[in-house]
Amino acid sequence: MARxxxxxxxxxxxxxxxxxxxxxxxxxxxLASDTANRMYSTGFNFxxxxxxxxxxGEFVIFEIQLADRIAYETxxxxxxxxxxxxxxxxxxxxxxxxxxxxxxxxxxxxPAFMQRLNQRMEGYSEFSLVDGxxxxxxxxxxxxxAEAVIGADNKWVIEQVMEVEAPQLIRQLRDGLEKLLxxxxxxxxxxQQGTE
Numbered sequence: 514m515a516r517x518x519x520x521x522x523x524x525x526x527x528x529x530x531x532x533x534x535x536x537x538x539x540x541x542x543x544l545a546s547d548t549a550n551r552m553y554s555t556g557f558n559f560x561x562x563x564x565x566x567x568x569x570g571e572f573v574i575f576e577i578q579l580a581d582r583i584a585y586e587t588x589x590x591x592x593x594x595x596x597x598x599x600x601x602x603x604x605x606x607x608x609x610x611x612x613x614x615x616x617x618x619x620x621x622x623x624p625a626f627m628q629r630l631n632q633r634m635e636g637y638s639e640f641s642l643v644d645g646x647x648x649x650x651x652x653x654x655x656x657x658x659a660e661a662v663i664g665a666d667n668k669w670v671i672e673q674v675m676e677v678e679a680p681q682l683i684r685q686l687r688d689g690l691e692k693l694l695x696x697x698x699x700x701x702x703x704x705q706q707g708t709e
Contacts, residue, residue, distance in 0.1 A: 527698035530592050531599045537580060538603030540689045545572035548678050557667045562615040566608070567662045573604050574630055575655050575679075576686050578637040579647065583687060586645075587694040596694075601630060633658070652679050 549569045559565045581597040588596060609622040640651035647655075656671035656679075663670060 528696050530588070530595045530697055533693050533697055534596050534599035535603055536693055537596075537690065538600050538607065541573055541576045541580070541600075541604060541686065542569075542607050544682055544685055545569045545576060548572050548682060552673065552678065555673075557663060557670065557673070559663060563612075564663060566612055566615060568659060569611075570608055570626060570629065571633075571655070571658045571662055572678075572682065573608065574633045575637075575658075576682060577601055577604060577630065578634055579683065579686060580690060582642060583690050584694060587690075588697065592697060601627075605630065647679070647683065655679060 546569050549565055549572060552568070553559055553565070559568070577597070577600055580600060581593065584593045584596050605623050605626050608626045612622040613619070636654065637651065640654060641648050642651075652675045653671070656674040659674045660667075660670040
């Protein structure tokens with residue numbers, strides 16, 4: 514199980530929304546990359562590093578939209594918007610850095626991932642949570658996106674994602690968010706201070 518950041522050395526001082534988004538982004542990237550690597554080690558085949566990063570990207574996007582919905586339970590509208598924008602920016606940058614490292618420089622990485630993120634967020638918006646958890650249709654959509662990346666010749670991708678990988682991602686993401694989000698400073702303070 515991934516070790517996630519859920520606190521700071523100075524636990525008493527409230528954190529800005531942007532600081533919390535940065536910590537959540539690190540957690541999301543770790544969860545997504547660990548999940549993709551676990552799938553590889555259990556026998557799912559990847560043609561190259563580009564395909565592996567594309568799958569990590571699908572996991573990241575799933576987690577961003579889920580984090581936004583979970584934030585709705587804790588943050589006010591203004592904080593939630595700032596949180597989700599900061600989270601997305603962090604992860605777009607992280608994806609571009611990893612693509613540059615693995616595939617070579619290209620200024621198109623960040624815009625392409627931003628476009629995919631926007632398309633997926635629109636797609637996920639069609640689905641609801643049931644008792645705070647992603648609905649079966651949402652998980653099915655997630656599974657089909659993963660299958661589209663690594664290919665239907667990898668049998669059981671959808672089932673693996675829906676039944677094994679998604680529940681772990683959801684549980685760990687929610688656990689981390691439930692510890693991090695309450696550390697946010699009040700909305701008016703955060704708006705004035707911005708990023709720490």
